[in-house]
Amino acid sequence: MFVPRKILEEKLKQLLAEDVGQGDVTTAAIVPERQTVDASIIAKESGTVAGIEEILILAEALGLEGEAYISDGGKIERGQAFLKVSGDAQTILSAERMMLNLLCRMSGIATATKRLVEKLQEARMVTKVAATRKSAPGLLYFDKKAVLLGGGDPHRLHLDDTILIKDNHITVVGSVEAAVKKAKQNASFTKKIEVEVTNVADALTAAKAGTDIIMLDNFSPKQVKQAVETFKKAGFFGKVLLEASGGITEATLVEYASAGVDVLSLGELTHSVRALDISLEVTRVC
């Protein structure tokens, strides 16, 4: 998910412009022009940080100097000052909230993802943790990037990038088999085809029809295990990827992974983000 800095800069400036509106009246009223300050960005709780690149790009775009003491994806501890922004006081104070809103959200996502990823690592599992497209509207890029920085797999980005046949598609087309067949026929050879199924029989049908990835929707760990075994018997295991999705929690994560799927995807990584608590403090007024 590399975007040239200057392209990303445009998106960040738009988000800031929207936040500012016709002008920051507080800053205009009380902060002197041409006043220079240093500000520290400080973790108020520990976690995995994401959004540092964004803050540095935006700071530079605004004519400020930014310096990071840690890289995106690194761990920050409560109390740690991990970013410094220096320059025009009016500019920093006007951009403060928007910068933090992005940083806290992205870091919240990365932190939650990392926790799950580490849980699997501790259990010595190689199962992947993946996001879904249940992100905040307009913020998909940032949400997915945060998942990546937390060690997760971003899954699909746009609707244009992987064939993912879901329940409603199947309802319209009639059957899993018919849907996969149409997809194989019509989709570009450059795309993988994934199908969401609700039972083991459909999973097998989908695999036989040539699906690349099968999403086991709302399966219990036990049902997952059953699917894995069926695939082993049928010779699809290891060839067709298995992804479990729906109802997976931190508590059941290892159990699901142990059941043998390749990927565990969780909507709440991006739809129910708990922001990491981070604040900005002016540390020096020059």
Added chain:
Amino acid sequence: MFVPRKILEEKLKQLLAEDVGQGDVTTAAIVPERQTVDASIIAKESGTVAGIEEILILAEALGLEGEAYISDGGKIERGQAFLKVSGDAQTILSAERMMLNLLCRMSGIATATKRLVEKLQEARMVTKVAATRKSAPGLLYFDKKAVLLGGGDPHRLHLDDTILIKDNHITVVGSVEAAVKKAKQNASFTKKIEVEVTNVADALTAAKAGTDIIMLDNFSPKQVKQAVETFKKAGFFGKVLLEASGGITEATLVEYASAGVDVLSLGELTHSVRALDISLEVTRVC
């Protein structure tokens, strides 16, 4: 926060366009053209709904028919089908996720807000529950509207709409008194002036300097009570609004309110949203 429907429509179409990218390849590959379907939007858990207006506007903008069985701000029960969308299958399936992403987030915000508001109502308190500017970047309008629909106060929108002097402003200017004085001098007479303070003495100073609203930042309920009493003695109570912010939880909400402030504002209403679980199901293929 009324925006003419056709203006709001543009913003919604942009969010959808961004989500679709170069085209929905799944829908294109397997869903027939000119196929008409009915779809129900169904609550998978109970809560307060927000975003119905947005779904109806977007549906209409896309040439679909939308019908709501409940109004924004109403309560939905688990299992309740509260919205119906009918029309072109390709269009509905391409817009499904973006629609749900908005609806689930807004309803999540409204639900959390409502829960707090009702807690205060049950305790027979008239204290207001307010949001902060800690929203998701780019989604401030939708986040604030959801707070409103949940019975909360949206607080400031843009940086252009109320003078709010925070800790970093005071650091730059030197003192609460100097900051308020400058604000009174330079700000438009059409704006209220709010100051964030960290102790009772500063609160009193701010009130004397002519501040309209005082935000007690990270005060304990006990400290809030002390501030209220000091204000009563000084004759500012009821004239200068008192807002407590920072560290307020569902558990301490009533205690804070009982301490006598006018407003309780909570960043997590918008920065740490738990999406309400809502799904779309195709119910009829014509």
Added chain:
Amino acid sequence: MFVPRKILEEKLKQLLAEDVGQGDVTTAAIVPERQTVDASIIAKESGTVAGIEEILILAEALGLEGEAYISDGGKIERGQAFLKVSGDAQTILSAERMMLNLLCRMSGIATATKRLVEKLQEARMVTKVAATRKSAPGLLYFDKKAVLLGGGDPHRLHLDDTILIKDNHITVVGSVEAAVKKAKQNASFTKKIEVEVTNVADALTAAKAGTDIIMLDNFSPKQVKQAVETFKKAGFFGKVLLEASGGITEATLVEYASAGVDVLSLGELTHSVRALDISLEVTRVC
């Protein structure tokens, strides 16, 4: 009304892009590439300048060097060269008209505002001169900023920033009292509430209902005086702001101010601007 320079730069570049269209054919046909020139921006009449920050930002954004010999809000005399722009000749000549169009309009607004403000200062009155929302569509930011630089109050910016109940709102709601009551009930505690009234009785009603600012619409100076006296008697004077609007001219300004209102607002400051005469002259071809 502080907007980070790089955000303002985007708006200025858009205005220029719109002006240029597919390319400046004159410049392309006759001005050599890589030719450097110096140009002076010169007052053809005296006045108060506004727009210098905009010219400097745009010049820098275009890769030119800009230097100002005066600050925004300062007085310029006929014949005074107050700004210098140096750099690529093609760029300067293509941007000349758009730069001047903005500078002449903003300076025209600042000059007219300043004249009124000084008139009141000479009469030793502290009454504020304010703008209205009767600006040129799309130019509200620049128009309001020019009023500020002329010493005036910008009044509301967006429709989102202060409650202002006007005649048509009252027609729809039924009465001044009902309108204010609804506003008090529904508006955020962060907003002031202003009401436009057409007679003293309504002004009093509005004040009793808790309005923060009352706009006396099309009152004669005598009627204004009457309102002021009524407010003094009723104890509202000094607590509820009084703004007179409609029919105020340079000739009647002091009379209105003497009648005791806090603010005089004039639509013509922004809707009927007389541009200040300013031109750009290439002074050196390198």
Added chain:
Amino acid sequence: MFVPRKILEEKLKQLLAEDVGQGDVTTAAIVPERQTVDASIIAKESGTVAGIEEILILAEALGLEGEAYISDGGKIERGQAFLKVSGDAQTILSAERMMLNLLCRMSGIATATKRLVEKLQEARMVTKVAATRKSAPGLLYFDKKAVLLGGGDPHRLHLDDTILIKDNHITVVGSVEAAVKKAKQNASFTKKIEVEVTNVADALTAAKAGTDIIMLDNFSPKQVKQAVETFKKAGFFGKVLLEASGGITEATLVEYASAGVDVLSLGELTHSVRALDISLEVTRVC
């Protein structure tokens, strides 16, 4: 200057969106949803109207019904209700100011233009009244269209549409002759070439070099007459258009025209607009 309605609609919606910001808080607070009203747009002074097409397009785009009792370019009398807008009260009240701002500005331009045009007609002159590019930034389309509706000539639109060699171009290139020669060589055969000159000798040089239009800059009527006579003698009169610009006022207009030029162009038609006084009144609440 025909722009397909639906393209113009986009520009108008953008201007409105910018005006509204995050939402009209007044309307939201006090105007009921789904309330229908009729509103009349009424001339508070007499003049030539322009902007009716824009209001009707925007009204329709917003889901309102608009009806005009007069066409663009027609005369309106003080007190005349010449436009009616009906529909959703919240929408009308939110769009009122932006609609009037455009209508008042355009009508102000058309009125001033018409007055000059009629002055020449009364004097039985066929001289054209033209605008310049001294318009409000971002509003060039609307400003030029208003000039057209007032009976004037819009002159150049973008910088891409006619070669217009001005003083600064000549300074850079060295001489009128060199500038015209380069323009003839490099410009597309589809463009006319116009040159601004400051004396009769340069006017003659320009004509000999093959210029299509010559702008006599800041000539007195006497100097204009001298130029005309020189052109008659040299055989250029009637072949090369003569345009006088700079220092022309309503008082000297006929004198300038009598001097024999083809076109009189006036910057103040668009840079120093006096808005026509027009208001909107809700006439019926359904």
Added chain:
Amino acid sequence: MFVPRKILEEKLKQLLAEDVGQGDVTTAAIVPERQTVDASIIAKESGTVAGIEEILILAEALGLEGEAYISDGGKIERGQAFLKVSGDAQTILSAERMMLNLLCRMSGIATATKRLVEKLQEARMVTKVAATRKSAPGLLYFDKKAVLLGGGDPHRLHLDDTILIKDNHITVVGSVEAAVKKAKQNASFTKKIEVEVTNVADALTAAKAGTDIIMLDNFSPKQVKQAVETFKKAGFFGKVLLEASGGITEATLVEYASAGVDVLSLGELTHSVRALDISLEVTRVC
């Protein structure tokens, strides 16, 4: 590549707006307002049509009526009137060129693609004809859609949708093997991985490393055959897709296909388009 009509409409209106500029001066000068006409869109040469959906969407968006007598992807014969557009004359004449520009380009692409596809069909080959990303900047969506309508495969859309490792990537990373290994490690499981190779040995290396698709770059048909045989021996044939690209012409197409690859991709399908000759004729003036 399905995009909801109303989203596509926005893009089409933007292209038209850009084409019109400040207004169609010809239409404004000579075509009466409110004149209704019928216009036929007629093939001046035979081919495969693409762009009908776009014309119908834009026509409807502009308030015109459009009717198609053939579907996208169908064959049109020289002289055939295959589309009718009716409505406002000014609107049709202003949009004519932009509509034709899109239709002629898309149909040119579809026609060329179809010719190659049919050549292979006649030779009874199932090899796919694919496009590359060598499209016109900004027109990728339309170019790819036209390839699809001509029976081809659109290949990648954005840079975000398939991993495609090209020569320069390999130069930077060091070797085909290292590049594929990194891709397998870092890319989302939802993406296929394709590698461009310049010899058979690298093709084999890539296949062993787990690549999904291998692009044989500038291979002669003989070299392609050799690669196919190597893959058959190594057991990769039919499992790893083979795509030949570079230097393939209409003349060598069947020879390449016979060599056994799955896909033939040709840059000239989109980078060197010959527009299909199509014109619009006003057939009735009402």
Added chain:
Amino acid sequence: MFVPRKILEEKLKQLLAEDVGQGDVTTAAIVPERQTVDASIIAKESGTVAGIEEILILAEALGLEGEAYISDGGKIERGQAFLKVSGDAQTILSAERMMLNLLCRMSGIATATKRLVEKLQEARMVTKVAATRKSAPGLLYFDKKAVLLGGGDPHRLHLDDTILIKDNHITVVGSVEAAVKKAKQNASFTKKIEVEVTNVADALTAAKAGTDIIMLDNFSPKQVKQAVETFKKAGFFGKVLLEASGGITEATLVEYASAGVDVLSLGELTHSVRALDISLEVTRVC
């Protein structure tokens, strides 16, 4: 067609942003961060180059260093490395295709134009070669600029820049004479008027009516000669420009020119572009 660099930069960044989508997944997966490379842009065939300014502007905008060894409009030979781009490897590889797509298209147009222009020069003719508005939608600026760099005339840009009365306009208005008469009456004096005619009689009518340029549509060289002679007899030759358009090929070009017209315009210069073969090669990995 001069556009200030920083304005052009915006357009180029938008084209790139559209191409990248949510991020370049290949580059992200395998190219290391902060890796610096040099890349050469190399002609794979000889031709006239156009687009160098665009590549340099975009490179600089992206923080890369660009260096050109030739100017726009110059000749490049097969194998010649004429541009060098250095800097961040991820950025260069993400922008490579979009840069080449623009450069190859523009150079293809310039090359084709130049070939025709040189053909006429060799035949010692001064006839101009011109483009039409049959460009790729959205790329008109780049297409026209390439024509200019190839020595051609860009003809009209926007619909706002010259009156061009075509067949359909005449159908609507009734006759060539009526159309020209209306145009003379209504169009700005700053515009030339051009009419498309299908026979010599209409050409004469148009000239008599005061047209500036006459486009002889689909005339054979013989018919062109006849028109020229008619014009000579009638005294219009040399005063009214004659442009032949339609059916002109490289083979018939000189014959058409010899027939005596001033301009030959060819749609295929921009509607049927053959891209010049140019590639980018990473030459050094630092």
